[in-house]
Amino acid sequence: xxxHDVIVVGGGLAGLMAAxxxxxxxxxxxxxxxxxxxxxxxxxxxxxxxxTPPDSVEAHIADTITGSDYLADQDAVAVMCSGASxxxxxxxxxxxxxxxxxxxxxxxxxxxxxxxxRACYAADMSGHVVLHTLYEQVLxxxxxxxxxxxxxxxxxxxxxxxxxxxxxxxxxxxVIVRARAVILATGGYGRVFAKTTNGFGSTGDGVAIAFRAxxxxxxxxxxxxxxxxxxxxxxxxxxGARGEGGHLRDGxxxxxxATYAPKMMELAPRDVVSRAIATEIREGGGAEGGYVHLxxxxxxxxxxxxRLPQVLELARNYAGVDAIRQPIPIEPAQHYSMGGIRxxxxxxxxxxxxxxxxxxxNVSVHGANRLGGNSLxxxxxxxxxxxxxxxxxxxxxxxxxxxxxxxxxxxxWWRSLFKRGTPVRQDARAVTGLRTRLTxxxxxxxxxxxxxxxxxxAVAEVDAVREAYEALRIAxxxxxxxxxxxxxxxxxxxxxxxxxVAEGALRRTESRGAHYRTDFPERDDxxxxxxxxxxxxxxxxxxxxxxxxxxxxxxxxxxx
Amino acid sequence: MRIAIERFDPGVDxxxxxxxxxxxxxxxxxxxxxxxxxxxxxxxxxxxxRSCRSGICGACGALVNGRLQLMCQTLAxxxxxxxxxxIQDADVVLRPLPNFRVLKDLVVDMEPFLDALRRASVWTVxxxxxxxxxxxxxxxxxxxxxxxxxxxLCATISVGDSALTPASIIKVLRIAHDPRDAxxxxxxxxxxxxxxxxxxxxxxxxxICPKRVDAGSLLEVLADHTGLER
Numbered sequence: 001x002x003x004h005d006v007i008v009v010g011g012g013l014a015g016l017m018a019a020x021x022x023x024x025x026x027x028x029x030x031x032x033x034x035x036x037x038x039x040x041x042x043x044x045x046x047x048x049x050x051x052t053p054p055d056s057v058e059a060h061i062a063d064t065i066t067g068s069d070y071l072a073d074q075d076a077v078a079v080m081c082s083g084a085s086x087x088x089x090x091x092x093x094x095x096x097x098x099x100x101x102x103x104x105x106x107x108x109x110x111x112x113x114x115x116x117x118r119a120c121y122a123a124d125m126s127g128h129v130v131l132h133t134l135y136e137q138v139l140x141x142x143x144x145x146x147x148x149x150x151x152x153x154x155x156x157x158x159x160x161x162x163x164x165x166x167x168x169x170x171x172x173x174x175v176i177v178r179a180r181a182v183i184l185a186t187g188g189y190g191r192v193f194a195k196t197t198n199g200f201g202s203t204g205d206g207v208a209i210a211f212r213a214x215x216x217x218x219x220x221x222x223x224x225x226x227x228x229x230x231x232x233x234x235x236x237x238x239x240g241a242r243g244e245g246g247h248l249r250d251g252x253x254x255x256x257x258a259t260y261a262p263k264m265m266e267l268a269p270r271d272v273v274s275r276a277i278a279t280e281i282r283e284g285g286g287a288e289g290g291y292v293h294l295x296x297x298x299x300x301x302x303x304x305x306x307r308l309p310q311v312l313e314l315a316r317n318y319a320g321v322d323a324i325r326q327p328i329p330i331e332p333a334q335h336y337s338m339g340g341i342r343x344x345x346x347x348x349x350x351x352x353x354x355x356x357x358x359x360x361x362n363v364s365v366h367g368a369n370r371l372g373g374n375s376l377x378x379x380x381x382x383x384x385x386x387x388x389x390x391x392x393x394x395x396x397x398x399x400x401x402x403x404x405x406x407x408x409x410x411x412x413w414w415r416s417l418f419k420r421g422t423p424v425r426q427d428a429r430a431v432t433g434l435r436t437r438l439t440x441x442x443x444x445x446x447x448x449x450x451x452x453x454x455x456x457x458a459v460a461e462v463d464a465v466r467e468a469y470e471a472l473r474i475a476x477x478x479x480x481x482x483x484x485x486x487x488x489x490x491x492x493x494x495x496x497x498x499x500x501v502a503e504g505a506l507r508r509t510e511s512r513g514a515h516y517r518t519d520f521p522e523r524d525d526x527x528x529x530x531x532x533x534x535x536x537x538x539x540x541x542x543x544x545x546x547x548x549x550x551x552x553x554x555x556x557x558x559x560x
Numbered sequence: 561m562r563i564a565i566e567r568f569d570p571g572v573d574x575x576x577x578x579x580x581x582x583x584x585x586x587x588x589x590x591x592x593x594x595x596x597x598x599x600x601x602x603x604x605x606x607x608x609x610r611s612c613r614s615g616i617c618g619a620c621g622a623l624v625n626g627r628l629q630l631m632c633q634t635l636a637x638x639x640x641x642x643x644x645x646x647i648q649d650a651d652v653v654l655r656p657l658p659n660f661r662v663l664k665d666l667v668v669d670m671e672p673f674l675d676a677l678r679r680a681s682v683w684t685v686x687x688x689x690x691x692x693x694x695x696x697x698x699x700x701x702x703x704x705x706x707x708x709x710x711x712x713l714c715a716t717i718s719v720g721d722s723a724l725t726p727a728s729i730i731k732v733l734r735i736a737h738d739p740r741d742a743x744x745x746x747x748x749x750x751x752x753x754x755x756x757x758x759x760x761x762x763x764x765x766x767x768i769c770p771k772r773v774d775a776g777s778l779l780e781v782l783a784d785h786t787g788l789e790r
Contacts, residue, residue, distance in 0.1 A: 095684030104693035
């Protein structure tokens with residue numbers, strides 16, 4: 001049995017930051033894809049930090065809390081915002097290629113819902129450059145990385161996490177790792193939806209596995225839909241494009257944001273802008289086929305080439321559009337998972353020795369709507385804190401129980417998945433069919449606009465898909481790189497999460513942030529200024545309300 | 561459309577073989593999407609890496625009709641005809657990246673490529689003298705190589721030293737010129753006189769690299785400090 005003090009699951013920004021911070025321990029990173037292939041690398045816009053006056057940590061906190069529609073925990077927001085400039089400067093010293101001002105300082109741009117240009121960026125490849133810098137530092141520190149290992153389960157022994165079980169895809173083997181602490185940094189669950197900006201790996205594995213192991217997950221129904229994704233493919237077009245001055249135009253070429261957010265216009269928070277676009281499309285104001293335009297043509301070639309080179313390339317490659325001369329067809333699509341594994345501000349979950357950071361965690365700094373530039377910030381601030389916390393706590397404590405019973409239980413579950421003689425082609429068709437049903441109903445009924453009837457239908461469909469999935473037995477592993485297994489496991493995680501998302505959305509009878517119920521269009525603080533906690537009871541989610549930690553800022557109405 | 565894929569499972573097969581798939585596709589579909597459709601319905605044993613599907617993760621490099629490409633950036637309707645090798649009557653011919661050991665089908669062993677990064681110590685060692693500003697002109701020189709995604713397409717370019725790769729070299733060049741690095745130009749010592757880091761290297765790299773990494777601006781400084789030919 002392989003043993004480490006700490007195993008970090010996930011090689012994106014939060015995972016690498018956590019690993020670097022716990023490098024004095026015997027730490028390793030196990031990751032589903034190579035670290036530089038993590039979805040953090042696709043983040044474009046930037047990292048929020050109040051670097052210089054007149055911007056301030058207080059303004060950043062206030063914008064974040066207002067943006068969250070008051071559902072963020074205000075102490076967690078304060079931790080994130082007050083730690084921001086220090087971590088940005090530290091990343092700078094490590095070689096991050098932050099874009100520069102005329103006088104050579106770190107440049108900042110305006111993103112939605114911010115009262116100052118606050119996002120430190122690297123053109124429109126902000127996630128990419130930081131991910132590569134952290135990967136370089138992981139090489140420097142000699143931290144072992146186990147690439148293409150899929151997390152399958154947590155080993156819980158006497159109520160504490162004592163390790164994790166992985167599928168080593170290249171070797172085609174199960175691996176049991178004994179660990180004194182497990183840090184999950186596995187990213188979001190965007191692939192629950194058919195229309196998403198997320199890469200193929202964002203299937204919420206860590207969230208589902210933590211839930212199955214008994215940890216509390218929270219606010220999963222709070223899902224962000226990004227306003228500007230390429231029409232059809234849903235590839236992300238950065239909010240930086242509007243930050244640099246891009247306009248949204250309807251089917252007739254008219255700007256329409258004045259109707260929805262007269263002050264901030266295109267740079268209102270994402271929930272507001274996505275609803276505006278979806279309303280335009282739904283009411284026939286979009287272009288034929290159902291989309292609107294993101295127009296950058298007035299910015300000029302020089303600005304676009306320098307600050308939005310990736311946007312230019314993405315529009316050309318995937319929409320056949322020259323963004324210097326033509327507007328880009330866009331539509332809203334799932335982008336970010338506000339909810340996740342419930343943690344305290346040090347990344348500790350409700351399950352002893354299990355930690356989480358980044359998009360898979362719910363601290364909660366985003367509440368019901370995340371601001372652009374805050375998710376990348378969250379990954380590095382809380383990735384670092386969880387590494388520190390784990391280093392500190394392991395110094396004090398005895399080793400955990402060696403996992404024995406939990407390994408036996410895991411292996412029983414594992415064996416129950418397979419049936420000899422099943423044709424592999426049949427496996428693939430069954431899994432594909434169920435995944436399509438699941439993700440379609442989620443996009444149709446659990447998207448920007450939600451109703452009780454639609455949500456009930458979604459819950460029923462998820463249950464039907466689950467029943468069919470549980471009856472499925474697939475052919476045993478076929479050696480190295482058997483991606484068929486991955487699709488099968490991921491579908492199981494997606495089903496668990498889709499159920500909690502849809503049921504949580506049905507339960508929350510109000511509209512707040514990105515969660516909009518057309519049958520309950522108002523925010524209801526008296527009943528719903530609450531987190532949604534869910535824990536597994538006999539495999540099914542049991543829901544309860546969780547307290548929101550309010551601080552200085554009492555809930556007010558949001559006007560943009 | 562008929563698609564031919566060179567398949568090989570070293571644990572099972574004696575040698576690589578061609579497998580053919582018939583797929584219906586539309587012209588704006590990427591080659592990666594075609595493979596996903598094959599995996600979803602026709603043949604789930606086909607192995608290929610995938611992650612971002614938007615050209616930023618570097619997972620899906622392959623030879624597409626003899627050209628080095630990211631499959632997620634290659635539209636089915638825009639690929640050039642098969643020129644050098646006519647594999648029966650296939651419209652699209654896919655092979656794994658050359659210069660890598662095949663692990664299965666289109667999946668290759670990335671470890672030697674990443675080892676080259678370790679050997680070249682491509683990480684910033686923070687410089688205590690750094691004051692928080694980088695003049696814009698200096699920054700612009702560094703920026704040309706920032707988009708490298710470590711996809712491995714450049715490994716076909718000979719750099720004259722088997723311990724190095726183009727990707728490791730451009731990272732060394734960048735960090736060596738970065739005021740935030742304590743080791744600075746001493747890093748260039750790993751480039752021996754036999755290394756082909758010159759104008760031709762820069763042009764070859766620009767031609768192959770899917771992110772059009774351009775080390776041209778770093779080359780001039782390099783030449784001044786090492787006496788390597790430009």
